[in-house]
Amino acid sequence: MQYRKDRKGNDISLLGFGCMRFEGSGTGEYFQKANDQVMEAIRQGINYFDTAYVYKNNEKVLGRILVENNCRDQIYIATKLPQYMVRSVAQAEKIFNQELELLQTDHIDYYLMHMLNDLASWNRLKAMGLEDWIKEKMDSGKIRNIGFSYHGNTENFKPVVDVFDWDFCQIQYNYLDENIQAGKKGLLYAAEKGLPVIIMEPLRGGRLVGMLPETAKKRIAKSDVNESAASLALRWLYDQPQVTCVLSGMNSMEMVNENCKTASLALPGCLTDDERQLIEDVKNDIKNSVKVGCTGCNYCCPCPKGVDIPAVFQCYNQLSEDSHARWRYIQMTTFRKETTNAAKCVGCGACTKKCPQHLDIPQLLKEAKKELETPMFKIINWGTHFFHFY
Structure with a gap:
């Protein structure tokens, strides 16, 4: 396993275990399966485990695994x-x-907003006194590192990075999303600020x-590049020194073994020219199969009404x-102070010109709204803003 440093000099495994995809109820055979995968991951050098309060049963299952195997001090918990x-x-x-109780621990190594x-969203938290609460938890050692996870756009990412003395951040990033959400620009900006970036x-x-798409699958299978689709995507990330840790939601022993093998060999600069070209060809296959030919360039932004057009598409x-x-x-469009969903479009056409x-x-956007903004979306959107923001 390869390791990269966090802000305080700790060694973080290049591959992290994303616990969101633990299967089933977290009991019986489901618990045993998760237990076996987590313990094998630890054996192979993974030391960063990511969960969250809203991931069903995740914290409880991870806490039980760590206690029953007496290995809490071998890993870092992120929640x-x-x-x-x-x-x-x-x-x-x-x-x-509640999280401490579920995880059966007295501290969280990496805690995220x-x-x-x-x-x-940060200003709302600060106004209610959460900044002081964070500092108190840091001073007491109950939180060892403070960070945030992000699903917004590139424009909003930099102010969030700058507003607080964060220890790390977590962004969605892959070769298809190079220019979506925080994107490459966000990755580089965070790294320039000295922030470890969890992917x-x-x-x-x-x-x-x-x-x-089938065209991409066949292209990878026929290529001279001796990598699976998963390994290719992970190596694209490991090739970038600004990436600290890549989370994978592994739910089989085969995934654990393959991903650990890839992470044990990957170094910055590991991607070959043939692999880079193959990835570009696969990206084109994907783009040719999509409904909207949006490249995520963000030229259409900002929308006068606040629609996050690239995220919608x-x-x-x-x-x-x-x-x-x-x-x-x-x-991406609802869990924030001001919503950015397709329904906010008024058809002014400012985006089309750019x-x-x-x-x-x-x-x-009308077509996307029809497909994406289901009754369930409307209920969650209303509930989030009625109960939490106003």
Whole structure:
């Protein structure tokens, strides 16, 4: 296993274990399966385990595994405060204590403000006194490193980085999302600020593996590059020295073994010219199979009404092959102070004039809204802002 340093000099495994995809109820055979995978991952050198308060059963299962195997001190736990649900310091304190209890630990090594997508969200937390609460937890040692996870756009990422003395951050990043969300620009900016960057969705929820278009699958199989689709995507990330740790939601022993093998050999500069070309060809295969030919260049932004146009189209394009696309849409457009969903479009056409692809963006947003903004979206959107922000 390769390791990269965090801000305080700790060695973080290049591959992290994303616990969100633990299967089933977390009991019986499901617990045993998770236990075996986690322990094998630790044996192979993984020391960074990522979970969250809102991931069903995750904290409880991970805590039980670590206690029953007496290995808490061998790993770092990362978990998250659902800041979009928090209305007071007392509520944050209650959730944090619940997390400690579920994880059966007295401290969290890496604690994140979950989906802190814009400056307004941080200002809301600060106004309620959460900044002082964080400092108190850091001083007491109950939180060892403080950071945030991010699903917003590039423009909003830099102010969030700058607003507080963070120890690390977590972004969605992969070869298809190079210019989406925080993107390459965000990765480089965080690294310039000395922030370790944890990568989530390196395989885009399976989009870059099993859900590739057939043309891409055949291209990889026939190529002279001796790498699987998963290994290729991970190596693209490991090639970049600004990446500290890449989270993989592994739920089989085969995934654990393959991903650990890849991470044990990968160094900055590991990607060959043939691999780079293959990735570019696969990206083109993916783009040719999507509904909207949006490249994520962000020339259409900012929208006068606040629509996050690239994020809307990203989720719309994922619908046919990614069962999590509608949930991603909620994450990216709703869990923030000001929503950025497609319904906010008024058809002014300002975006169309700036689009290098000459897309009819207002019409495409209407089509995306019809598919993405289901009754469930509307319920969650209403509930989030009625109960949590106002």
